[in-house]
Amino acid sequence: MKRMKLAFLFVLLISFTEMAQEVTGTVYDDQNVPLPGASVQVKGTTTGAITDFDGNYSIEASTGDILVYSYVGFNTQEVTVTGNTLDVTLQAGLELENVVVVGSRNANRTSTDSPVPVDVLDVTELVQSAPQVTVTEILNYAAPSFTSNPQTISDGTDHIAPAALRGLGLNQVLVLINGKRRHKTGLVNVNRTFGRGSVGTDMTTIPSNSISRIEILRDGAAAQYGSDAIAGVINIVLKNTVNELQVDVNTGAHLTSEHSPQKKIDGEKVSLGLNYGLPIGKDGGFINFTGNFSHRGWTNRMQEWEGSIFNSYNSIERVAAANNYDTSLLLDDDLADIFQ
Structure with missing residues (x-):
């Protein structure tokens, strides 16, 4: 019985060692320079680490786990754990070629490097x-x-x-x-x-x-x-595209509900745009043409009115009632004679 217990504890110790081992290493860029602040994460888990100023990291992972390495401006890389030491080199990415002009005096800066958002x-x-x-x-x-x-x-x-x-x-x-x-x-x-x-x-x-x-x-x-x-x-x-024709067509309108007395359409909007660029010279010059036609129709949501325009609050009947006249039996001509 004691031998079985010892064997069980030995197997459990081996399993625990395989599940939780310390993996260390260094993250470099494509110029073989250590990257401080690079992110290292065990894929599918919340376990992660950040490289120090020398690009070194330490993380708990087991053999067979996949470590995900990422850094701003570099392509994300996934590496399978095969030992206790794992050095990785990240390649510069192409997704940050979009240069932002505002927010920096340096034209070479990108949006991720700008001092303000x-x-x-x-x-x-x-x-x-x-x-x-x-x-x-x-x-x-x-x-x-x-x-x-x-x-x-x-x-x-x-x-x-x-x-x-x-x-x-x-x-x-x-x-x-x-x-x-x-x-x-x-x-x-x-x-x-x-x-x-x-x-x-x-x-x-x-x-x-x-x-x-x-x-x-x-x-x-x-x-x-x-x-x-x-x-x-x-x-x-x-745009700075050349030899590429782009056509944009947009249209829309407002349709009244079926319960309206008069079913009609208003607020029509039509827009037609064309864009085409031509190359100039052999040094990357270009000229880009754009034409746009836009029309916006009038809008009127007022339908035919069937109720009274004036009522006793703001019409002559209110004035007559205030002077003790009984207007219930009077015609329009009689009211006109009273207030002449």
């Missing part, structure tokens, strides 16, 4: 996945800090929708095109609309199918770009 919106994907057409509609849909609403009965503001960031003034948002300042409009909003008394930038004049991506910088914008960027910076990066 930068929102990067892929307009091509947004146009395909969301029912939005213009630039302001796309930003309203994708950027929580952006505000722009069409105005009615407000003079020129009907045609130029005010756009703002973080609820601040229109003239406190700096709009860039490929990193260059975009001019503001000559319209001063004065009709009690959003942004009254200020002048903004008309972004609806930029066709959405000519845009590759939109970068939004909110924090620290004024420190780099000046007081006209207190609310933030919106940088619109145009």
